[in-house]
Amino acid sequence: MDAAVPAGDQTIWLDASSFLSSVCNELSVGELVHGENFRLFEAMSALEIMDPKMDAGMATTGFKTFEEAIESGAAPIELTIPQLVDVFDHILACEATWQNGHALAQTVFSCLYLLNVDRTAPNALLHAFCKTTRASCSMIRTAIALADIHEQEEDFITMAYGLPVEGEGDSRCLALLNTVEEVVARQLRGCKGGLSTKKKSLEDAEPLQDDPALEEGYCHAILCRLRFRKALYHILTYMDKPQGRGLEMARKHILVALSELQNIRSSSAFLSFGQAPDSVVESKERGSTASGRVAIGFDECVNRRLLAPTPPRSISILSWEDTLAYFEKLLQDLDRICSLPMTLGLEEILQFVMDYQKLKPDLFARARLQLLLLHDGKLLGRDPLAIALVKVFNVPQSVMANDHQTQAFTTQAARVTKQLLKIMCTNTAWQRRKLGRILQDWGNLLQQSKVTRDVSIEGSQLGDEVIQTENMLTAWVAEQTCWVVRQFLMLGFQLDLYSLSEFCMVYWYLDHVLLSALHYKLAKESQTTPAIDSPDSVKKKGKKKKGSAALKQPKTPKDGKFMYSVHLLQCYSDLCKGFIWMLTALTRDRKLLHRETIFNTEQERFFQRFDLLHKLMIPAPMSYFHYKDSTSQMHISVKELYQLSYDHFMAVQQHLQELGASAAKASELSAVSRTQLALEVKQMEQVSLRNRVALQIVHQVGPGDNLRVSFEFSQHPCFPVAVVKKS
Structure with a gap:
């Protein structure tokens, strides 16, 4: 301090550590520092010192720009096979963390290799994996944005902040992945074969690393990760086909992905064998790689200048076990969507959505379900909702052709039903709030059904056929309104909104709704x-x-x-x-x-x-x-x-x-x-x-x-x- 700020003619530097310590010891827990210019207003307006959320924007660790990180050698292209496996694993962990609601800039694109995928071209394995990852993330982000059932900054962050989410040539990523997969598969077959087969295989392809005893284990670890990445890309592609035409193929690839996920899990023992518990190796509880090592080529601060002006979130990347568990549940949820019969009627679809929500699926699975149910505004991509409702009402063609009031009512009912289907795909908390908002719409629809019935009966010459139809419409709206109210009340228990003193009144009102x-x-x-x-x-x-x-x-x-x-x-x-x-x-x-x-x-x-x-x-x-x-x-x-x-x-x-x-x-x-x-x-x-x-x-x-x-x-x-x- 003396060298940095020299003392003046009438000033000297003194050590105040003991004085500050004694003053701090005199303060009780929660007591504020009192000063002439530090009253209650200033205390309430002050930032909490050392709060990680408030101080995150002032962090000076890491690299400020991507170019600076590359120049320092933080993301080398020439990687050993153990390092490459760690990169693959950490990318999967970042992807799972991103889908759980964190920003792309702090998760997937904290990978320096993904910020410039073309740089990785000399490393074929890394290049193919990164390209496929970027293409998959782009499809997931697009699906969630199109479904529009998420709450920004709570469920999912769709903003890319200028990151290269979509790149030229990503459509060819599957060809690259197939090429490197075949190379590794041939190498693995050579390792499993006899001596003559090994010699022949080694002539065709170079070994992945220098130790022959470890070659088979590393080939297996690389291959199952490549195949999992490939199966995941296929699932996204086939589920994107309209009218459920790709669901059968998607289910086949889901089975492949689940199988490869088990292979990835079984490879963890081999990858973590013999790791020394030094500072480089993370604990197994929070490590984001199968080996437990810290993956190279990642920096969570490199994109901080691209984020919003608010303090960045303090996030924690999912552990390796949590990552595997997340992808396993995601695949199971997607498989249930693919098993949905495309011949179901509207009532059965509503029942399916309600039962599916009880499984607590993640956002992407719910987004895929919503896109399947309402593709281009049509139920299961086939019939407009108005036509689906006509089938539910069982309205005679003569009434639909001649009764304009019934036609107008059916159009309005289709709009409200479409809104209900979309709400049922949101998360539980927002589902209840939005159900409360559309209750009035169902009430208005009920009043409209009464008016439609009265006007149609007075002005129609069709007699009993019209009366029967309008009674059917009114009863259907009344039943659906009761269904919405029932769901609204029961979700309150799941969200722990009711106190014990309110249980009796809630069950009493719920019973009234059920009887209605x-x-x-x-x-x-x-x-x-x-x-x-x-x-x-x-x-x-x-x-x-x-x-x-x-x-x-x-x-x-x-x-x-x-x-x-x-x-x-x-x-x-x-x-x-x-x-x-x-x-x-x-x-x-x-x-x-x-x-x-x-x-x-x-x-x-x-x-x-x-x-x-x-x-x-x-x-x-x-x-x-x-x-x-x-x-x-x-x-x-x-x-x-x-x-x-x-x-x-x-x-x-x-x-x-x-x-x-x-x-x-x-x-x-x-x-x-x-x-x-x-x-x-x-x-x-x-x-x-x-x-x-x-x-x-x-x-x-x-x-x-x-x-x-x-x-x-x-x-x-x-x-x-x-x-x-x-x-």
Whole structure:
């Protein structure tokens, strides 16, 4: 310091370390430094020193430009085979990290080789791999942008910031990859063959490295990575074909990719064998390569001048095991999309999308599903949605040709249905928010169906045929509106939005929605519509006898698909009723503690949760006073409430058996829907069984606060299990 800033005539330099240390020791945790010009406002406006997110933009490590990195020799073209494998592995890890929502500049294009792929031409293996990687990333980015189901800066970052995402000649990357694959495959065959074969092979191709004992292992490691890269490129190409024409070939390449992924995983033991635990080798928990070494040719700061002016995100590249797990799940999700029958109708497609979302697919898989479902605005790329809806409505051609009101309604319904399909492909949090936004659109569509019905009946000469059609349209819209509301409420449990004190009211309203959906499903099937303006068309809670409500079944025998959906609604409804009376009884019995809130009352929370639904005509709006009136039931004892809840959980068991039998007859269900149904049946069985056991325990113990009951969602995402403990 003396040399840098010399002291003046009247100043000298003194060591203040001890003084600063003593002052710091006097400060308590969280105490601010007080000064004349550092008051509360300045403290709140100040940056937090040493916060990695705030200081990331000031980082001076790494290279400032690509040219500087190349001049320093950070990305040599002549690589040993172990180094080349590390580069391949780290590129895969960066690609998986990018697809999980981070910027291209900090992930895939932190690879210096990808910033100028032409530089890698002397190294055929590296050149082919980099070209194919860039082409694959371009296709993935394009697919996600076209699907438009992501939230910028949250799900995915489509901006490239001027990076060379697309390059000339990338369409020929497959030819390059095939060439180097054949060379390595020939070398591997030579290693596996006899002595004469080895000599002949060595004459045709140079060994990848100098040690003959390791040649076969490295050939296998390189080859499985090249083949995985090739299979992934084929999958992207075939899935991009319209109307699902490439899905069968895509499935074949998915099987190849999964097989090569297992080979890549099995090669990790060979690549990491004999590695010394020095500073160059990363820990196995966070290493992004199979060998555990740090790959050369990467710098996460080289593109920082291309990023937005905000501080760059502090990211962590996925570990090698997480990378393999990500690609394995991605391939499985894509395989489920490829298994989607192209002959499904609209209702079966909606069921498939809902069941597919339960698997929690990643963004790219959801984007591919959305592009398949709505290619060029047509359902599965074949028929416009309006025509698909006409098939659902089963509208006679004479009505469609002569009734302009029905035509206008079908066009509007197609627009709202298309929006619903797109929303169902978004992530869970945004799906719920957007479902809340389109509820009003479905409400408007319901009003339009009423107007269409009234106008068509008055002005048409077709008589009963028009009346039957318009009743069908109204019942369909009412049923779909109930479906959207049901999904909106149930997603709240998956997102952990409800507190324990709100469970009872949410299940009560959800039960009302389920009964409304069942009511209009039966009305649609019989092609008659009840009075939709009266909330009396739906049975009030609290007015039912013990056990499951006896629902009037259609007189005519129905197909398995219809009965499957009816039994599923009945299962949900009985579960809701079971929880309504269970929560009511536990609260009255002082075995369930609710945290009192001073900021709002129960009535205000009810309004906040369901105000959005009160704007709809269907399901009929239910007020807080309806809720209190149906759940108070002071004339029923606590033991009777326990028994009432127990009976509803028992009824679930019966409905589950009927559900399994009807689902077996529903040939229209996809393989994904059948798998998810089998899983959900097991989940609901466990919820019903465990809650019955909990009810028996609290019933035997008797009244009082001698037990404490809590709930956990360990079996089903929307229906919890009661956990009983001594207080």
